[in-house]
Amino acid sequence: MHSKDQICYEDYQQSADWLLSQTQHRPKVAIICGSGLGLLADALKCQDSFKYGDIPGFPQSTVHAIASSVQGHAGRLVFGELKGKTCVCMQGRFHMYEGHSLCKVTFPIRVFKLLGVETLIVTNAAGSLNDTYHCGDIMVIKDHINLPGLAGLNPLNGPNEEKFGPRFPPMSGVYDKHLRRMAFDICKSLGFAQFVQEGVYCMVGGPNFESIAEARLLHRLGVDAVGMSTAPEVLVAGHCGMRVFGLSLITNKVVKSYEDTESVNHESVLEVSKMRSETLQTLVTELVSRMDINNNTA
Numbered sequence: 389m390h391s392k393d394q395i396c397y398e399d400y401q402q403s404a405d406w407l408l409s410q411t412q413h414r415p416k417v418a419i420i421c422g423s424g425l426g427l428l429a430d431a432l433k434c435q436d437s438f439k440y441g442d443i444p445g446f447p448q449s450t451v452h453a454i455a456s457s458v459q460g461h462a463g464r465l466v467f468g469e470l471k472g473k474t475c476v477c478m479q480g481r482f483h484m485y486e487g488h489s490l491c492k493v494t495f496p497i498r499v500f501k502l503l504g505v506e507t508l509i510v511t512n513a514a515g516s517l518n519d520t521y522h523c524g525d526i527m528v529i530k531d532h533i534n535l536p537g538l539a540g541l542n543p544l545n546g547p548n549e550e551k552f553g554p555r556f557p558p559m560s561g562v563y564d565k566h567l568r569r570m571a572f573d574i575c576k577s578l579g580f581a582q583f584v585q586e587g588v589y590c591m592v593g594g595p596n597f598e599s600i601a602e603a604r605l606l607h608r609l610g611v612d613a614v615g616m617s618t619a620p621e622v623l624v625a626g627h628c629g630m631r632v633f634g635l636s637l638i639t640n641k642v643v644k645s646y647e648d649t650e651s652v653n654h655e656s657v658l659e660v661s662k663m664r665s666e667t668l669q670t671l672v673t674e675l676v677s678r679m680d681i682n683n684n685t686a
């Protein structure tokens with residue numbers, strides 16, 4: 389028996405089967421576009437796209453929670469080819485602060501698994517706590533702190549679905565080392581090295597940005613960048629054995645001083661995202677093109 393919010397294997401299967409019946413594409417790579425980074429999907433050739441609302445079983449709009457209601461998130465699944473590799477791209481993600489349960493937030497990841505996806509590339513917009521970072525920097529995610537997870541809010545809560553993975557999955561090394569190294573090599577060869585960093589991302593629940601005391605706490609914890617997404621999707625991808633690669637685009641510095649009169653807003657986040665969107669598109673395209681997808685080694 390599953391509670392109203394519990395999602396069962398057949399629900400994921402239903403969405404996957406429907407998608408497989410609607411497109412000839414059989415993606416091995418899934419890409420999640422962060423706020424303002426929807427341009428990543430535009431690079432796909434021979435596109436088939438589906439509005440989230442049209443996909444059976446996919447998280448639906450509600451009065452309080454509309455995936456596409458977050459500005460900068462289109463709410464479409466786009467299938468296509470990136471340098472000859474078949475990909476599926478989420479143009480817009482679901483956030484916990486929209487009112488979705490974490491099972492809903494991460495629903496697409498398990499659908500991707502059933503479509504045959506082996507590698508997840510996750511992107512986000514984030515604020516920096518690391519004083520050496522600048523707006524517009526790209527941070528390769530080395531690791532994360534899942535603050536809601538530490539407090540018990542976890543998409544893997546509830547009966548474990550053994551068909552996807554084990555009850556107690558490890559999360560050390562979830563961000564693939566090989567792909568991280570490859571990203572740095574690519575950045576060097578593309579001339580991006582001066583604005584690429586590697587660091588720790590922290591997920592907070594949002595939707596508010598950090599208070600100064602919270603920012604200072606995160607800084608002390610060793611967080612390099614903070615945002616309101618990513619960790620749940622990565623947990624579920626790691627649980628079902630996908631290889632994960634993550635990028636944060638640093639859209640703002642998190643205010644840590646009471647003397648500072650600046651404050652962040654979503655519009656400025658989107659502005660910086662758009663400014664670097666093309667760079668991210670180039671990096672992700674090159675990464676996908678260099679991946680050896682068949683045997684899942686880069």
Ligand SMILES: O=P(O)(O)O[C@H]1O[C@H](CO)[C@@H](O)[C@H]1O
Nearest residue numbers: 422423512513615616617657
């Ligand atoms: O993480 P993504 O979806 O990129 O979006 C980030 O930007 C929004 C805040 O401006 C929040 O949703 C935060 O998580």
Ligand SMILES: Nc1nc2[nH]cnc2c(=O)[nH]1
Nearest residue numbers: 513514515614615616657
């Ligand atoms: N929590 C949080 N999310 C963000 N997304 C983009 N910038 C920020 C930020 O400064 N804080």
